[in-house]
Amino acid sequence: MPRTSDTTTHAPRIYLRNVSKRFRLRHTHSFKESFIAALRGKQLSTSFDALHDVNAVIGEGESVALLGFNGSGKSTLLKLISGVLVPDDGDVLTRGRIAGLIEVGAGFHPDLSGRENVYLNGAILGMTRAEIDARFDEIVTFSEIEQFIDTEVKHYSSGMFLRLAFSVAIHTEVDVLLVDEILSVGDEPFQRKCLAKIRELQRAGKTMVVVSHDLEMVSSLCGRGILLEHGRVVFDGDSKDAVSLMRSR
Amino acid sequence: MTDSVPPLDLRGFTRPGQGSGLFDVIRRRYLLSLIVRKDVGVRYRGSVLGWIWSYVKPAFQFVVFFFALGVFLRLNNSTEVYPVYLFSGMILVNLFNEAFSNSTRSLVDNGALIKKIFLPRELFPVSATIVAIINFLPQALVTLIVCLFVGWHPTLVKIVGLFVALAIVLVLATGLGMLFGAMNVSFRDSQNFVELIVMVVTWASPVLYPWTAVRSVLPPWLLEAYLLNPITSAVELFHAGFWYPTTSGAPELPPHLMLNALVGLAVSILLLGVGQLVFKRFEGRFAQDL
Ligand SMILES: Nc1ncnc2c1ncn2[C@@H]1O[C@H](COP(=O)(O)OP(=O)(O)OP(=O)(O)O)[C@@H](O)[C@H]1O
Ligand SMILES: [Mg+2]
Numbered sequence: 001m002p003r004t005s006d007t008t009t010h011a012p013r014i015y016l017r018n019v020s021k022r023f024r025l026r027h028t029h030s031f032k033e034s035f036i037a038a039l040r041g042k043q044l045s046t047s048f049d050a051l052h053d054v055n056a057v058i059g060e061g062e063s064v065a066l067l068g069f070n071g072s073g074k075s076t077l078l079k080l081i082s083g084v085l086v087p088d089d090g091d092v093l094t095r096g097r098i099a100g101l102i103e104v105g106a107g108f109h110p111d112l113s114g115r116e117n118v119y120l121n122g123a124i125l126g127m128t129r130a131e132i133d134a135r136f137d138e139i140v141t142f143s144e145i146e147q148f149i150d151t152e153v154k155h156y157s158s159g160m161f162l163r164l165a166f167s168v169a170i171h172t173e174v175d176v177l178l179v180d181e182i183l184s185v186g187d188e189p190f191q192r193k194c195l196a197k198i199r200e201l202q203r204a205g206k207t208m209v210v211v212s213h214d215l216e217m218v219s220s221l222c223g224r225g226i227l228l229e230h231g232r233v234v235f236d237g238d239s240k241d242a243v244s245l246m247r248s249r
Numbered sequence: 250m251t252d253s254v255p256p257l258d259l260r261g262f263t264r265p266g267q268g269s270g271l272f273d274v275i276r277r278r279y280l281l282s283l284i285v286r287k288d289v290g291v292r293y294r295g296s297v298l299g300w301i302w303s304y305v306k307p308a309f310q311f312v313v314f315f316f317a318l319g320v321f322l323r324l325n326n327s328t329e330v331y332p333v334y335l336f337s338g339m340i341l342v343n344l345f346n347e348a349f350s351n352s353t354r355s356l357v358d359n360g361a362l363i364k365k366i367f368l369p370r371e372l373f374p375v376s377a378t379i380v381a382i383i384n385f386l387p388q389a390l391v392t393l394i395v396c397l398f399v400g401w402h403p404t405l406v407k408i409v410g411l412f413v414a415l416a417i418v419l420v421l422a423t424g425l426g427m428l429f430g431a432m433n434v435s436f437r438d439s440q441n442f443v444e445l446i447v448m449v450v451t452w453a454s455p456v457l458y459p460w461t462a463v464r465s466v467l468p469p470w471l472l473e474a475y476l477l478n479p480i481t482s483a484v485e486l487f488h489a490g491f492w493y494p495t496t497s498g499a500p501e502l503p504p505h506l507m508l509n510a511l512v513g514l515a516v517s518i519l520l521l522g523v524g525q526l527v528f529k530r531f532e533g534r535f536a537q538d539l
Contacts, residue, residue, distance in 0.1 A: 030436060031438045034436075082265060084363075084366065085266070086267070093264060094264075100367065102365045109291065111294050119283060124280060124362070128279060129279050
């Protein structure tokens with residue numbers, strides 16, 4: 001786990017060169033099926049290009065909105081940057097510590113208490129014990145669920161759950177934050193609070209890649225927009241222009 | 250946007266998703282400890298007896314085998330201190346079986362996490378093995394107490410042997426768990442296959458019967474193969490450490506046991522290496538196939 005690096009260097013944070021990702025859509029799910037299909041000369045799988053020849057360099061402190069319709073490859077690209085998936089072609093290179101918030105509360109366990117989950121998730125997102133200890137109160141205060149912190153998470157309302165999960169994620173010590181569709185968590189006051197926190201991180205020089213279908217919000221949050229269509233980059237530039245291009249399609 | 254990105258100075262850059270395998274598990278040991286604690290804590294949650302189950306299961310298994318084999322098949326008469334013989338071998342094979350089958354399933358069980366957040370995936374089979382150890386420790390303690398009760402006078406070498414046996418079993422279970430676990434992600438046949446192996450393991454080593462019974466029916470070269478099974482060496486080391494020092498000294502231990510055990514340990518380490526290699530090969534597909 002790389003440490004957060006000092007902010008004096010100005011090399012890019014994310015470097016994508018000719019990145020392609022192909023998914024095999026398998027038609028067989030056991031040795032037996034595969035064997036029979038192979039014997040009959042049937043195709044075992046068809047492939048599908050989720051991303052095709054994507055190029056981009058994302059600099060330090062930059063905030064980028066990743067736009068596109070459903071299935072255009074946004075989540076796939078974030079997963080490649082976070083290392084969950086590996087590219088079939090091209091290079092994905094990153095510098096510094098990266099937290100991919102592909103889904104809020106992915107590492108939460110319903111049978112553990114809020115407190116235990118904060119520690120487990122903090123560690124999953126790459127924090128050390130000392131870092132979590134130091135931030136624990138801040139995390140709980142931000143989520144505003146102090147009263148329930150020792151209750152099992154399965155007894156939380158879905159909003160409370162999202163609050164705590166988002167709060168852990170946003171308090172991780174990182175250089176690059178990948179945010180997928182999670183700014184819509186919680187009620188309106190909490191959403192405002194999240195946006196304020198994100199702006200604070202931007203001012204602190206963190207790099208961000210944000211996916212959201214709330215086009216107004218995301219284009220006001222990020223200066224740059226990358227528009228994906230069927231796995232290809234069709235526009236890379238000012239986020240307002242990206243949004244109007246997307247609306248015109 | 251087809252024009253390529255300009256080349257640049259790549260110092261300080263890393264390729265996400267390419268860890269250094271089991272070494273990363275050591276580096277992320279705090280996370281490992283939390284995952285183990287989660288698995289242990291969650292295991293018997295919501296059951297009235299809770300952790301008592303981890304004693305009840307081996308106790309029942311012991312009673313069944315003791316009556317079926319010890320009493321009905323009279324092994325109790327022909328083998329000195331048969332209860333200790335039976336129990337000391339049984340707990341070791343149970344440790345192997347549990348570690349092996351849990352680590353095989355660990356990746357599929359943690360699929361939701363693997364699909365969304367990158368973390369060293371080796372954490373899961375390793376934590377499954379550690380959970381099996383935690384389950385094993387009280388059973389080992391019971392064995393020790395019973396041994397002391399019936400009169401136990403081991404030598405230092407025999408006690409060292411106990412740890413060699415544990416090393417064989419744990420390294421082998423983790424290695425095979427990684428191997429079959431990685432295949433299990435794409436082909437769930439793997440875990441069924443492992444269930445078969447686990448069923449055979451208990452009978453393919455001298456756990457329920459003495460190895461001398463095998464000697465009397467197998468030709469020498471087959472006996473040699475039987476004794477080279479790393480699990481057999483580990484089980485015999487456990488017998489040598491726990492059971493043998495409670496007997497009159499009349500029973501026979503297999504020939505050159507320590508040598509066989511060291512070969513077994515070497516084989517286990519080799520298989521751990523193979524497991525890690527296969528794991529790395531398949532790892533790129535985990536997140537998309539789960
Ligand atoms: N593991 C997988 N196996 C096969 N196909 C996949 C897999 N993951 C994603 N895909 C396919 O890749 C394409 C892009 O998916 P992706 O999740 O990146 O879309 P998205 O842009 O995030 O969409 P949304 O706006 O709905 O979140 C989809 O057609 C999807 O079916
Ligand atoms: Mg998506």
